[in-house]
Amino acid sequence: MTRVNRAGLLGFRLSAVLAVLAATASAEPMHGIAMYGDPALPPDFVSLPQVNPDAPKVGSYRWGESGSFDSFNPFVTKGRPALGISTLTVETLMGRNYDEPFSLYGLLAESIDTDAGRTYVEFTLRPEARFSDGTPVTVADVMWSMETLGTEGNPRYAAAWKKIASMEQTGERSVRFTFNTEDRELPLILGLRPVLKKAQWEGKDFAEATMEVPIGSGPYTLASSELGVQVTYRRNPDWWGKDLPFNRGLWNFDEIRYDYFANPQATFEAFKAGQLSAYREANVAKWLSSYDFPAIQSGEIVKAEIPHGRPSGIEGFAMNTRRPLFADWRVREALILAFNFEFINQTLNGGLLPRIPSYFGNSFLGMEPGTPATGRELELLEPFRADLPPGAIEGYALPVSDxxxxxxxxxxxxxALLEEAGWTVGSDGALKNAAGEPFSFEILLVTGQDEMASVAEVYIEALKALGISARLNKVDDAQYKERTSAYDFDVTHYIRSLSLSPGNEQLLYWGSASATEPGTRNWMGVNSAAVDAMIAAMLESPDAEGFIAATRALDRVLTSGRYVIPIWYSDRSRLAYSAKLRYPERIPLYGDWTGFLPDTWWQAEQ
Incomplete structure (x- = not known):
């Protein structure tokens, strides 16, 4: 049986979002904060709107994941961290409501204070906040966490730390951060930084991967683990935050376990055998043809389609522009032209999934493909006209095949484009440049990416018509992480999910400073002054209209930059799960995304 629930989504309209974003911001201590205006929930809210506040606290949840892990420190670049550590055992000052574009409410902090220009932010901790060992969460822990993450943690933390001019304790439970840069998102970014116990890390190298479990303040603690096999968390009966309105109806399972498998097919087989609680199906053709196994027929497993209102994001084959082979936009456009999306989509998906039109497609933040920039978008792009790729201002849309x-x-x-770029087919049928070097590259994938491997194989065959020699290389996840962190690849599978509140993370995804720094998410090597300027305009915009215009302009530059060969997206998630499990009637704006499964789910009482 397929359950389709659109509650909370069909009523979502741009006008409603703008009404929230355009509200007048408060400049006094508040229970929450929004990117623009005030948060939707009042100070006396009793629970988040997308939860069942009366959900029973029973049962267990098991999830399967491909790959392995060798670290319990998810906050640094080294190692492959175990799932769940950050989400289940560590908390942040503020918590996000995924039924709003970008609003936070007090979690470890009871209040947040900032001014109209957001030149500073001050958090006041709750007096009852405790780590799992019973010790209080202090201002010293907050300050140490902010500085350590910003200087020794994963690069994703560094950008915000560099924008902090000063950090000071302003009271027994209060800490203030003053900024050196205009950036409206910074108070929210700091509100989402994990808070760790300072005393645990004294005398230790925080930047190293470690199997020591961080002492956190979250709803779960680690119960057991087997290196690379499984990690199990048990709900902490003494969790300090279990009675907070923000947490009511969340974290309803007594136990959450993550099992690791060699590849997605092995994960699927384990789910079919009843070893896992749920499975997220990314292949629509498989969803329609492969879910007739006995547990489905008996009703032990049910199917659900979960709609969402978030952007399409970008997924496809990323071309590493650090390689001279992919430095020319004409070459990248030629490779996009050779990717026969319509044929591949029909072959693998029955033609049922639309192509990703742009990075922020499927949302009001996305550009209109093929149309010229006007108004505020044009004003933002005009200073960079001479350096922008063709189509950024005039309009660009992905090519369509017959x-x-x-x-x-x-x-x-x-x-024709390859010839313009200096590549011609020789007498041996191979495409070569003026130096006689053949056009040859590797597509790097992780072992077990069967669907993407099928796409790559069709693509490799199509490239032969251009005289291009491409080869597929599948490696284990450890080698894949090492190579992508060092940008040691030609072309690889790339996926970046994007939200309705893009901000500082965009610098990590495709800012110029991240083009050469190892370990960032800018795998393509985007190095564009226009991209940097559009991100800055997003962060500095004082109103929603300017923010939307800047995001659409950024979408234009990225899409016309031709860095990724996009594939398809879906406006819904396809989940199969145990009939014992339940989820709320109201689906959050972001759908099946962070904050949904297992956060809001529960097990029916037997």
Whole structure:
């Protein structure tokens, strides 16, 4: 049985979002904060709108994951961290409501204070906040966590730390951060920083991967683990925050366990055998054809389609522009032309999934493909006109094939672009440059990425029509992480989920400073002054309209930059799960995303 629930989503409209974003911001201590205006929930809210506040606290939940782990420190670059550590055992000053574009409410902090220009932020801790060992969460812990994460942690923490001019304790339970940069998102970013216990790390190298479990203040503690096999968490009966309105209806399982498998197929087989509680299916054709096994027929497992209102994000094959081979936009456009999306989509998905049109497609933040920039978008882009790739201002849309395997029209267009870029087909049928070097590259995937491997194989065959020699290389997840962190690849599978509140993380995804720094998420090597300027405009915008214009302009520059060969997206998640499990009637704005499964789910009482 398929359960489709659109409550809380069909009523979502841009006008409603703008009404929230345009509200007048308060400049006094509050229970919450929004990117623009005031948060939607009042100070006396009793629970988040997308939870069942009366959900029973019983049962267990098991999830399968491909790969392995060798660290319990998810806050640094080294190692492959175990799932759940950050989410289940560690808390932040503020918690996010995923039924709003970007609003936070007090978690470890009872209040937040900032001014109209957001030149500073001050948090006041709750007096009852405790780590799992019973010791209080202090201002010293907050200050140490902020500085250590910003200087020794994963690069994703560094950008915000560099924007802090000063950090000072202003009271027994209060801490203030003053900023040196105009950035409206900074108070929210700091509100979402994990708070760790300072005393635990004294005399230790925080930047190293470790199997020592961080002492956190979250709802769960680690119960058991087997290196690379499983990690199990048990709900802490003494959790200090169990009675907070923000937490009511969340974290309802007594036990949460993550099992690791060699590949997605092994994970799926374990789910079919009843070893796992739920499975998220990314292949729509498989969803329609492979879910007729006995547990489905008996009703032990049910299916659900969970809609969402978030952007499409970007997924596909990323081209590493640090490699001279992919430095020319004409080459990248030729490779996009050779990717026969319509044929591949029909072959693998029955043609049922739409193509990703742009990074912020499927949302009001996305550009309008093929149309020229106007108004505020044009004003933002105009200073960079001479350096922008073709289509950024005039309008760019992904090429469409005729759906046949030959893809002749696009192959001809690709050939012409390659010739302009200095690549011609020699007498041996191989595409070569003026130095006689062949056009050859590797597509890097993780072992077990069967669907993407199928896409790559079709693509590799199509590239032969251009005289291009491409090869597929599948490696284990440890080698894959090492190579992508060092940008040691030609082309690889790339996926970045994007929210309705893009901000500082965009610098890590495609800011110029992240193009050369190892371990960032800018795998393509985007190095564009226009991209940096659009992100800055997003962060500095005093109103929602300017923020939307800057995001759309950023979308134009990234999409016309032709860094990724996009594949498809879905406006819903497809979940199969044990009939014993339940989830709330109201689906949050973000759907099946962070904050949904297992956060809001529960097990029916027997």
């Amino acid at each position: 759906g046949t395997q030959a893809n002749r029209r696009n192959i001809r267009a690709a050939t």
